[in-house]
Amino acid sequence: MDYSKVTVVTGHYGSGKTNISVNMALELASRGEKVTVVDLDIVNPYFRTADFEELFKSHNVTLTVPMYANSNLDIPALNFDIRSIADKDGYIIIDVGGDDEGAKALGRYLPVFKNHDTTMLYVINCYRYLTKEPEEALQLMKDIEFASGLKCGGIINNSNLGNETDENTMKNSLAYAKAVSEAAGLPLVANCCKAEYCEGIDKAYPVEVYVKKLWEEFEN
Numbered sequence: 001m002d003y004s005k006v007t008v009v010t011g012h013y014g015s016g017k018t019n020i021s022v023n024m025a026l027e028l029a030s031r032g033e034k035v036t037v038v039d040l041d042i043v044n045p046y047f048r049t050a051d052f053e054e055l056f057k058s059h060n061v062t063l064t065v066p067m068y069a070n071s072n073l074d075i076p077a078l079n080f081d082i083r084s085i086a087d088k089d090g091y092i093i094i095d096v097g098g099d100d101e102g103a104k105a106l107g108r109y110l111p112v113f114k115n116h117d118t119t120m121l122y123v124i125n126c127y128r129y130l131t132k133e134p135e136e137a138l139q140l141m142k143d144i145e146f147a148s149g150l151k152c153g154g155i156i157n158n159s160n161l162g163n164e165t166d167e168n169t170m171k172n173s174l175a176y177a178k179a180v181s182e183a184a185g186l187p188l189v190a191n192c193c194k195a196e197y198c199e200g201i202d203k204a205y206p207v208e209v210y211v212k213k214l215w216e217e218f219e220n
Contacts, residue, residue: 001024001027001189001190001205002189003024003028003091003119004117004118004119004153005086005091005092005116005117005118006086006091006092006094006112006113006116006117006118006119007024007091007092007093007094007118007119007120007121008094008096008106008113008118008119008120008121008150009021009024009093009094009095009096009120009121009123009156010096010098010102010103010120010121010122010123010144010148010152011098011122011123011124011125011144011156011158012098012099012123012124012125012128012130012131012137012140013098013099013102013128014098014125014128014129015098015123015124015125015128015131015158016123016125016158016160016192016211017095017096017098017123017158018041018049018095018211019158019207019209019210019211020123020156020158020192020207021037021049021093021094021095022037022049022052022055022210022211023192023205023207023208023210024093025037025056025059025061025093026055026059026061026208028091028093029059029060029061030059033090033091034062034088034089034090034091035061035062035090035091035092035093036061036062036063036064036085036088036090036091036092036093037049037056037061037062037063037064037092037093037094037095038064038082038085038092038093038094038095039063039064039065039095040094040095040096040097040102040105040106041095041096041097041098041102049063049065049095050063050065052210055210064085082094082109082112083109083111083112086112086115086116094106096148099140099143099144100140100143100144100146100147100148101147103143103144103145103147103148103150104147104148106147106148106149106150107147107148107149110149110150113150118150119153119154120145120148120150120151120152120153121152121153121154121155121156121189122141122144122152122154122155122156122184122186123156123158124137124155124156124157124158124159124176124177124180125158125159125160126159126173126176126177127159127160127161127169127173134176134179134180134183135183137180138180138183138184141184152184152186153186154186154187154188154189155177155180155181155184155186155187155188155189156188156189156190156192156205157170157173157174157176157177157180157188157190157191157192158192158207159172159173159176159177160192165194166197167196167197170191170192170193170197170201171201173191174191174201174202177191188203189203190203190204190205191203191204191205192205192206192207193205193206193207194206194207194209
């Protein structure tokens with residue numbers, strides 16, 4: 001996948017955007033690139049990029065999180081300066097809270113985004129409530145754009161059924177992803193799936209399911 005200096009990852013709650021953000025960061029790090037992940041999710045206290053601090057450290061990925069992240073005081077206290085982060089060498093992956101409410105946090109950083117090569121990618125999952133139809137996904141994307149002040153630059157198809165995901169899960173979502181892409185007038189930049197399911201999938205982007213592993217650790 002090609003990356004801008006700043007990549008904003010957004011989408012519906014439960015679309016899997018956090019797991020995609022983790023995969024993006026680790027892919028860039030594997031190329032030898034400097035990467036900073038910014039956790040801008042002030043909506044969901046569960047399965048956020050802040051939960052992967054040790055994983056990021058082991059791959060030399062820098063993590064920036066809101067004040068009180070991963071505590072019982074998880075409130076929207078954005079105590080970091082994205083401008084200074086963007087001025088440094090390397091790439092930035094920003095994991096944004098789901099839906100238009102989460103996207104509102106982006107508004108304060110619009111001057112930074114305008115001064116740097118920035119792309120906002122919209123993650124879709126046809127198996128999630130409220131985005132099962134292309135029209136629903138498109139409307140949510142427009143709501144996110146309006147709330148954030150940013151325009152999306154591409155679509156990422158991350159359609160999955162969690163533990164029940166199999167090879168047909170992705171293949172059955174391809175028509176949906178194409179419909180969303182065409183309706184939005186935006187390129188479909190990736191079809192995310194496990195590596196063993198990538199063969200024959202256009203724009204296949206192999207992903208590791210890190211969120212699942214985190215949940216298993218939590219249960220144990």
